[in-house]
Amino acid sequence: MTKRNLYLKFVEKQVQGTIELYWENAPVTCETLWNALAKPIQVPAGHAMFAGPEIMTGLPPEAQTFDPLSIPAENQTCFPVAGELLWFYQAKNMMKGMTDEFWEVGMFYDNGGRIFGPIGWTPCNIFGRMTDGLEAVAEACRSIRAEGIKTVEIGRLG
Numbered sequence: 001m002t003k004r005n006l007y008l009k010f011v012e013k014q015v016q017g018t019i020e021l022y023w024e025n026a027p028v029t030c031e032t033l034w035n036a037l038a039k040p041i042q043v044p045a046g047h048a049m050f051a052g053p054e055i056m057t058g059l060p061p062e063a064q065t066f067d068p069l070s071i072p073a074e075n076q077t078c079f080p081v082a083g084e085l086l087w088f089y090q091a092k093n094m095m096k097g098m099t100d101e102f103w104e105v106g107m108f109y110d111n112g113g114r115i116f117g118p119i120g121w122t123p124c125n126i127f128g129r130m131t132d133g134l135e136a137v138a139e140a141c142r143s144i145r146a147e148g149i150k151t152v153e154i155g156r157l158g
Contacts (some may be wrong), residue, residue: 010140011151017133025075029127036063040155047144053110055141059103076123078115080108083130109138
């Protein structure tokens with residue numbers, strides 16, 4: 001079987017990295033997101049406020065092709081390493097003052113990150129790691145802090 005990987009590309013900066021999925025450790029998360037990304041998505045990416053070196057994107061409605069509650073806890077941590085990607089879902093009204101639901105894919109572009117937010121420590125499913133192109137992508141991630149939101153594209157490679 002062909003290796004099924006994803007890519008993450010900064011559209012404006014034309015830098016891209018390859019994401020190897022953690023099929024053995026997060027099989028349901030990987031399969032679900034793989035299917036959701038049958039067509040590449042382009043979404044705004046912002047920088048995390050609490051988590052450190054992380055960018056966050058929402059999964060747009062056209063890729064919300066599954067029941068987010070069907071994804072079990074898999075390969076969770078609060079301390080990801082550089083290049084790792086997380087899946088996070090938050091239902092409407094789960095957090096005080098937050099009436100929207102969140103379908104989030106995040107990427108940690110450096111070490112020292114932590115999955116911590118307004119309500120405290122939040123273990124998330126870690127479903128892959130950028131193994132190729134991380135240095136250039138990390139530089140683009142850092143630029144969000146000074147320049148603001150950037151467009152990223154996430155799609156299938158294999």
